[in-house]
Amino acid sequence: MKIKGLIFDLDGVIVSTEINHFDAWSAIAEQLSIEFNEADNEKIKGLSRSDSLDVICDLGSIQLTYYEKLEYLELKNKMYLDSIQSLNKDDLLPGVLHLLKQAKKKDLKLALGSSSKNAKYILQKLFITDYFDVIIDGNDVESPKPDPEVFLKGAEGMGLNVEDIVVFEDAESGILAAQTGGFYTVAVGNRKLKNCADECIDHLGEFLLKNYE
Template sequence: MDKKPKAFLFDLNGTMINDMEFHNHAWHDILTKDLGANISFEGVKKEMYGKNQDLLERVFGVGHFSQEKIDQISIEKEHRYQAAYKAHLTLIHGLDKFLDKAKNANILMAIGSAAIPFNINFVLDNLAIRSYFETVVSAEDVEKSKPDPETFTKGASILGISPEDCIVFEDAPKGVEAAQHAGMRCVALTTMHTADEFSAYNNIIAFIEDYNDPALDQLF
């Protein structure tokens, strides 16, 4: 790599922890059993990007639920996800050492996630990794969620680092799209999507299964 990065911006779910199947099950259960949507497990998977409200509006249409009901559904879904996932909560292989290596290299780090703080705190506090990150940009901190670039541009702005000096870590095509719109290079994790599902984007510098991949050596 010609230009070494000054900052790493991490998506959370599916990128730092391999939990997307648990989100998929929680959403599918609520959408079909509780709310009566006719949507398959794979169909739900395709809709799992952006804010919880965005997902509900894609499935049911804007205005179908009151804001109070949307908030109620959202927190219920997260309670179910956390109850199912907590016993499995662990960092993706190699990430602990990668975070240490980045910190020792004086690379600034931030979280840029479409999750609500309730879920972000669940991960950062239970895994005791909050100290690595200079800032956290959550669903509540942006007007427009991914694939809009605001999550990542806001994170970079808070860090004081220009977009071209940032590397984004993402597991979802829409997240990679957000990074591309932000003018940022991206490392794509293949936890939930195969490499061919990212073919529309030209900002990916590596595909990895976990953080032990030697392709990451180019970042330092």
């Protein structure tokens, strides 16, 4: 395979704010008197904020009104944003910056494909916004992962065919989305995905562009 473009998921691939999400969702679950643990958290990884809240409410067999739901979504986001304020380039996961730089040198197109509505804010905090030709985030898509829309829009923005693009993902919903879209998939930092992704690595530092020329 000769790679022409790379699409990166954000959380769990470029930076890890999983713990920040988990803490915020735990606080919400507690307010709703719903038990929520690390195993439950696996079920919402990669999902949109709204879908995540639905999963948590299902765990407690609770039904919120439309307005209650909006309130909890806003509160969760506020707690999360407060907790990631101090994010900076030291928080980049291993190998990220090196791979971005190498890819730019080789004139590859780079895109972000994230479900997060805070993706642009986080990229700014990490000082890596300028590396990306295309940024597709939770504000740009109608159908969240595992629908391939976020990645297909990334490919379209880069002007490339899906078969020339590698997608890096840490969540099952994201790998499924990329596979459905016809992309080459690399699971990052999640060995449980080794049977469903084309490749599985611990971090981006293990991905060598020279093997795909």
